Amino acid sequence: MSDIRRHTIAVLVDNEPGVLARVIGLFSGRGYNIESLTVAEVDAQERVSRITVVTSGTPMIIEQIKAQLDRLVPVHAVRDLTLGGKSVERELALIKVAGTGDKRIESLRLADIFRARVIDSTTESFVFEMTGSTEKLDAFIDLMRPLGLVDISRTGVVAISRGPKAL
Amino acid sequence: MTDQQPTGAEIVMKALADQGVDVIFGYPGGAVLPIYDALFKQNHVRHILVRHEQAAVHAAEGYARSTGKVGVVLVTSGPGATNAVTGLTDALMDSIPIICFTGQVPTHLIGNDAFQEADTTGITRPCTKHNYLVKDVDQLARTIHEAFHVARSGRPGPVVIDLPKDVQFAPGTYISPETVTHRTYRPQVEPDPKAVAAAVDMLETAKRPIFYVGGGVINAGAEASRTVTELVRTTGFPCTMTLMGLGAFPSSDPQSLGMLGMHGSYEANLAMHGCDVMVALGARFDDRVTGNLTKFSPGSRKIHVDIDPSSINKNVRVDLPIIGDAGRTAAAILAEWKRRKAKADRGALKAWWKQIEEWRARNCFAYEKTDQVIKPQYALERLRELTRGRKTFITTEVGQHQMWAAQFLRFEGPNQWMTSGGLGTMGYGLPAAMGVQIAHPDALVIDVAGEASILMNIQEMSTLAQYRLPVKIFILNNQWMGMVRQWQELLHGARYSESYSDSLPDFVKLADAFGAVGRRVTDVADVDAAILEMIETPRPFILDMCVDQKENCFPMIPSGAAHNEMLMGPEDRREATVSDEGMVLV
Numbered sequence: 001m002s003d004i005r006r007h008t009i010a011v012l013v014d015n016e017p018g019v020l021a022r023v024i025g026l027f028s029g030r031g032y033n034i035e036s037l038t039v040a041e042v043d044a045q046e047r048v049s050r051i052t053v054v055t056s057g058t059p060m061i062i063e064q065i066k067a068q069l070d071r072l073v074p075v076h077a078v079r080d081l082t083l084g085g086k087s088v089e090r091e092l093a094l095i096k097v098a099g100t101g102d103k104r105i106e107s108l109r110l111a112d113i114f115r116a117r118v119i120d121s122t123t124e125s126f127v128f129e130m131t132g133s134t135e136k137l138d139a140f141i142d143l144m145r146p147l148g149l150v151d152i153s154r155t156g157v158v159a160i161s162r163g164p165k166a167l
Numbered sequence: 168m169t170d171q172q173p174t175g176a177e178i179v180m181k182a183l184a185d186q187g188v189d190v191i192f193g194y195p196g197g198a199v200l201p202i203y204d205a206l207f208k209q210n211h212v213r214h215i216l217v218r219h220e221q222a223a224v225h226a227a228e229g230y231a232r233s234t235g236k237v238g239v240v241l242v243t244s245g246p247g248a249t250n251a252v253t254g255l256t257d258a259l260m261d262s263i264p265i266i267c268f269t270g271q272v273p274t275h276l277i278g279n280d281a282f283q284e285a286d287t288t289g290i291t292r293p294c295t296k297h298n299y300l301v302k303d304v305d306q307l308a309r310t311i312h313e314a315f316h317v318a319r320s321g322r323p324g325p326v327v328i329d330l331p332k333d334v335q336f337a338p339g340t341y342i343s344p345e346t347v348t349h350r351t352y353r354p355q356v357e358p359d360p361k362a363v364a365a366a367v368d369m370l371e372t373a374k375r376p377i378f379y380v381g382g383g384v385i386n387a388g389a390e391a392s393r394t395v396t397e398l399v400r401t402t403g404f405p406c407t408m409t410l411m412g413l414g415a416f417p418s419s420d421p422q423s424l425g426m427l428g429m430h431g432s433y434e435a436n437l438a439m440h441g442c443d444v445m446v447a448l449g450a451r452f453d454d455r456v457t458g459n460l461t462k463f464s465p466g467s468r469k470i471h472v473d474i475d476p477s478s479i480n481k482n483v484r485v486d487l488p489i490i491g492d493a494g495r496t497a498a499a500i501l502a503e504w505k506r507r508k509a510k511a512d513r514g515a516l517k518a519w520w521k522q523i524e525e526w527r528a529r530n531c532f533a534y535e536k537t538d539q540v541i542k543p544q545y546a547l548e549r550l551r552e553l554t555r556g557r558k559t560f561i562t563t564e565v566g567q568h569q570m571w572a573a574q575f576l577r578f579e580g581p582n583q584w585m586t587s588g589g590l591g592t593m594g595y596g597l598p599a600a601m602g603v604q605i606a607h608p609d610a611l612v613i614d615v616a617g618e619a620s621i622l623m624n625i626q627e628m629s630t631l632a633q634y635r636l637p638v639k640i641f642i643l644n645n646q647w648m649g650m651v652r653q654w655q656e657l658l659h660g661a662r663y664s665e666s667y668s669d670s671l672p673d674f675v676k677l678a679d680a681f682g683a684v685g686r687r688v689t690d691v692a693d694v695d696a697a698i699l700e701m702i703e704t705p706r707p708f709i710l711d712m713c714v715d716q717k718e719n720c721f722p723m724i725p726s727g728a729a730h731n732e733m734l735m736g737p738e739d740r741r742e743a744t745v746s747d748e749g750m751v752l753v
């Protein structure tokens with residue numbers, strides 16, 4: 001099908017045991033795919049967590065996913081950030097590159113261009129921290145491959161709508 | 168208990184009493200002994216001891232569906248909980264409100280592979296509407312009240328409350344139901360008036376309209392069925408029902424086209440195929456109903472009323488979705504229709520009915536009349552005639568007999584018909600009938616069964632005996648897993664792989680062994696007398712009706728086919744026309 005599109009969906013949930021399993025189980029049980037998923041508590045007093053999930057599907061499937069999410073009892077709100085006006089998305093990655101000599105210098109030079117920060121270094125390795133769009137992270141990681149890339153840890157996408165309004 | 172706090176187990180009993188629960192279905196075990204002890208010491212709640220936990224859930228389903236109340240189940244940890252899983256899944260698929268308490272090992276042992284430990288909340292997460300593990304006794308009362316709210320509101324469903332044994336012993340605070348509201352769960356019940364007005368616009372101009380009514384109307388309460396009936400009669404439109412919706416509109420009414428779908432009536436399926444405006448009320452466009460989706464009702468604009476937004480546009484794109492309770496929405500449509508003094512397009516409607524009558528004249532449920540062998544359809548027709556005028560509840564098992572029961576019995580009102588529609592669970596009918604009989608001690612409760620299905624929960628005969636429940640088991644004994652045999656005949660070259668019911672018990676002796684009455688009928692001439700004896704006998708009864716072994720259930724929409732591609736009878740073989748795509752469908 002040609003009308004498959006990537007959507008970023010924000011979900012506010014009660015931070016209670018099993019809630020993440022419910023969300024993940026819904027995706028696996030109904031055959032939807034998860035491209036990325038992040039979760040953390042955003043309101044400690046009310047015990048509310050925010051889940052950001054990136055998924056793809058036809059408009060009908062995306063509509064289903066949102067309705068199914070909304071049906072879960074601990075879910076407060078579901079918003080499609082891809083459809084609901086403009087939003088910003090960011091991802092954070094920690095990237096470890098090992099090597100010496102020219103490759104090491106080249107990795108540092110590229111990191112500078114990409115505004116990645118060095119947060120750990122030894123004589124034979126760097127750990128870069130980088131924040132940006134998924135595409136930008138992908139591009140940087142690809143450049144690091146021939147330069148001694150050994151380990152990657154990524155957070156997955158977090159997203160928020162632009163403008164003054166809350167979810 | 169003046170200043171002493173109640174224990175968790177006592178809180179359970181108190182919460183049940185405050186929720187108006189008068190009966191629970193259960194089976195004891197180590198992890199629920201404190202609750203059984205609390206049960207022993209009170210007399211608000213009656214406990215029905217089943218013989219298998221699956222049956223406890225089905226019994227609660229029968230109880231719930233025949234009363235409109237929430238059915239309650241109590242089982243132990245581990246095997247008790249896992250045995251309940253089929254029942255929970257059944258209740259989820261058919262949207263039946265159930266609360267199921269499961270015992271759990273004490274909190275400090277959870278995760279240790281303790282004796283009779285199972286990850287009950289993990290296992291039941293996908294087969295419940297919601298579930299809870301209560302680790303703090305002070306949260307117990309709130310959780311139970313919340314669980315009842317979740318089970319019965321919106322689209323109803325089963326809710327599991329997993330209770331570690333230490334929590335059952337611990338003293339805690341009780342709070343009453345009025346003080347509990349759910350933080351977020353508030354399903355939309357009232358329809359959007361703009362959508363209602365748009366629906367009436369569509370109905371007013373419809374040329375070939377149809378109401379397509381599902382189990383959501385039954386779930387919305389008896390009043391909803393009355394409202395839908397009035398709406399259908401006021402508009403003069405035809406009305407078809409799903410397997411789960413039977414009884415929402417009186418089947419004796421000339422505007423009823425009967426059931427639609429795979430084994431539905433010719434007129435219902437062709438009217439669905441040919442309509443120009445379809446009003447789905449509490450129905451979910453299930454694959455048994457729609458047949459081939461790409462060919463489903465191609466020329467119609469569709470209105471879909473459902474309390475569950477995820478049902479909308481799931482299988483079929485609709486033109487006008489209305490989120491709301493089926494009964495309230497039907498009432499709103501009816502009110503708007505009356506306010507406008509709306510009139511249907513009389514001329515068009517007349518032509519539409521003329522067409523429908525032609526389809527109806529095809530008499531699609533006709534079968535061969537013979538006195539050589541008992542036709543299952545004949546047995547059911549006689550059952551229908553001989554129970555006429557009595558307060559009768561029908562449950563079924565799963566198979567051909569279930570479809571024939573849906574085709575040949577008549578339901579004039581809601582809550583009289585209990586069947587496993589979504590999950591298609593063999594073994595549902597007997598325990599469900601038990602639950603119905605508990606709720607309606609004086610009614611005639613009949614489980615229309617197949618000889619294979621009935622063996623799946625036959626142990627419940629013992630429960631019937633213990634509680635003197637005069638449930639009637641009406642076995643259409645064809646010695647085959649008939650529905651399986653039918654598919655093998657039509658789709659697998661008549662290779663009858665493992666579908667013969669070999670080594671059946673003698674059902675008459677089996678009845679006797681369980682303290683029930685058993686009769687076998689092999690002769691057409693004896694059918695009436697045996698049915699009458701069954702009805703008159705105030706005890707559990709097995710009627711072993713030995714029917715034609717070869718009979719198949721028609722009409723049938725083969726897998727992958729459309730509503731207008733029905734097989735009408737045995738002469739109408741279309742083996743060759745079932746597509747590869749159709750073959751993989753169930």
Ligand SMILES: Cc1ncc(C[n+]2csc(CCOP(=O)(O)OP(=O)(O)O)c2C)c(N)n1
Pocket residue numbers: 564565566567568569591592593594616617618619620621643645647648649650651
């Ligand atoms: C628990 C379960 N297992 C298997 C099936 C598949 N199945 C559907 S109908 C059927 C045969 C039922 O035979 P019987 O109860 O004799 O009814 P009949 O079709 O002969 O009327 C089977 C095996 C099922 N629906 N449920």
Ligand SMILES: [Mg+2]
Pocket residue numbers: 566617618619643644645646647648649
């Ligand atoms: Mg059979």
